[in-house]
Amino acid sequence: MAQIGHNGATLLSAREWWTEAEGDLGLLPHQVPPDGNWDVWLLLGGRGSGKTMAGTQYVLAHLREYKGKARVGIGAPTIADARDVCAEGVTGLIGLAPHEFQYNRSIGEARHKDGGYVKFLGSEEPARWNGPQWSLLWADELALWNEASWHQAQFGLRLGEHPVAIATTTPKNRQFVRVLSELPTTATVRATTYDNPTLSQTVQDRLRKQYGDTRIGRQEIMAEWLDDTPGALWQTEMLHYISQAEVPDLERIVVAIDPAVTAKEDSDETGIVVVGRGAQDDYYVLADYSGKYTPDAWADKAITVYELHGADRIIGEVNNGGDMVGYTLRTILPSAPFTAVHASRGKRIRAEPIAALYEQGKVFHVGALPQLEDQLVSWTPDTTGSPDRLDALVWGLTELSQRGKPNIRWIYE
Numbered sequence: 001m002a003q004i005g006h007n008g009a010t011l012l013s014a015r016e017w018w019t020e021a022e023g024d025l026g027l028l029p030h031q032v033p034p035d036g037n038w039d040v041w042l043l044l045g046g047r048g049s050g051k052t053m054a055g056t057q058y059v060l061a062h063l064r065e066y067k068g069k070a071r072v073g074i075g076a077p078t079i080a081d082a083r084d085v086c087a088e089g090v091t092g093l094i095g096l097a098p099h100e101f102q103y104n105r106s107i108g109e110a111r112h113k114d115g116g117y118v119k120f121l122g123s124e125e126p127a128r129w130n131g132p133q134w135s136l137l138w139a140d141e142l143a144l145w146n147e148a149s150w151h152q153a154q155f156g157l158r159l160g161e162h163p164v165a166i167a168t169t170t171p172k173n174r175q176f177v178r179v180l181s182e183l184p185t186t187a188t189v190r191a192t193t194y195d196n197p198t199l200s201q202t203v204q205d206r207l208r209k210q211y212g213d214t215r216i217g218r219q220e221i222m223a224e225w226l227d228d229t230p231g232a233l234w235q236t237e238m239l240h241y242i243s244q245a246e247v248p249d250l251e252r253i254v255v256a257i258d259p260a261v262t263a264k265e266d267s268d269e270t271g272i273v274v275v276g277r278g279a280q281d282d283y284y285v286l287a288d289y290s291g292k293y294t295p296d297a298w299a300d301k302a303i304t305v306y307e308l309h310g311a312d313r314i315i316g317e318v319n320n321g322g323d324m325v326g327y328t329l330r331t332i333l334p335s336a337p338f339t340a341v342h343a344s345r346g347k348r349i350r351a352e353p354i355a356a357l358y359e360q361g362k363v364f365h366v367g368a369l370p371q372l373e374d375q376l377v378s379w380t381p382d383t384t385g386s387p388d389r390l391d392a393l394v395w396g397l398t399e400l401s402q403r404g405k406p407n408i409r410w411i412y413e
Helices: 014-022 051-069 079-087 147-156 175-182 201-211 215-220 295-308 323-332 347-359 370-378 388-401
Strands: 040-045 071-076 101-104 109-112 117-122 136-140 164-169 186-191 252-258 271-277 283-288 313-317 338-342 363-366
Touching: 040 051, 040 175, 051 071, 051 079, 051 109, 051 136, 051 164, 071 079, 071 147, 079 117, 079 136, 136 147, 164 175, 175 186, 201 215, 215 370, 252 295, 252 388, 271 295, 271 388, 283 370, 283 388, 295 313, 295 323, 313 323, 313 388, 323 338, 338 388, 347 363, 347 388, 370 388
Parallel strands: 040 164, 040 186, 071 117, 071 136, 136 164, 252 313, 283 363, 313 338
Antiparallel strands: 101 109, 109 117, 252 271, 271 283
16 A cells, blocks of 8 residues: 655555556566565575566666666675676676666676666675665675675665665575564565476476485575574584685695495495685585495596596595405506595594584585585484585595594504
8 A cells, every 4th residue: 555755755565666667577476576565575585586587677667766866785795796696697787778777897886877876786895885875775695695784784775765675585594684584574575496487397307306305405496494403513504605716726635435335225325525725724615426336436436536626635434444445446546645534533523623614614615515515404413324425524624624633543545
């Protein structure tokens, strides 16, 4: 319902305003502003559900309606994200309507043909949000933001009768986003990846096969909030992601193996994880090649990965396989540099120092590693079974970060 502002002006609901300004754009239901006079429209969506399109179309409608009075802040986790996705992406503002803007890429600003102003910012530097005023704020992938930037941006959201914010994000478990979703002034809308009818059946089938039964699939595809497992050493917010282009030159790279001795249907997986160390004692999880392999197959995979990533050593747990591990590897590559490690203390004691590195923000995943991440955030010291991907990760990062310290007994071949 329309309301009357303090100056007598008619205030339309977001949906009424949208319909009056833009009409029917053929968007999906979750891409259209929700009913009600909300302050924040929080769109929780799976990957590819159309979150960016929703944000872009709302910004365009705002610029066209309010013309020279529109001042829009568009933010993303990094300034590169704001530029590459929200501005220049296929469904970004400039990508979708280039003829409507004078776009200055170098300073992250755009002038709309009707007089409105747009500024693209990243959340890396909260101080950058301290000062500008907005009539509309679009926060893309809010769950990956520096929280302080979100709060600073709110102080600048004060132009016009009813300045509002759109937050489009996958529902990663960040407390400030959970709190935002529960406010009475927030309109929360949820959409899964499969709610986008333009997604090909081939892609849908691949996603279901690869991620259908995983925690990360529930989060990244089905847009579910995932609560952390009580007692788990790893929490979701401890996982930090970077792109391949952001990986620095690495001082060392190792391939870590937690081998299975059989390859039956009910056998454990063989964990094969590649990790590297940077010059500032920062660590990078480069890839996860774990799976069910015969001994010959996992040895062949480990050697292939060792050569592919230019690793300097292969690390392998020998508790179950004994001498078989090194022997099997060297039947494929006799010169393979191999370090055999033996777990002389409990899994928790081995894992805790590595979980601490994550908590300190020193470990970065190069892209999503869903099966590994599922094990990390769901494993507790009381969990039965063998988390093979986690074990391989721990052995690899231990080699890079704690070699020679007394909490692990090392055996060298």
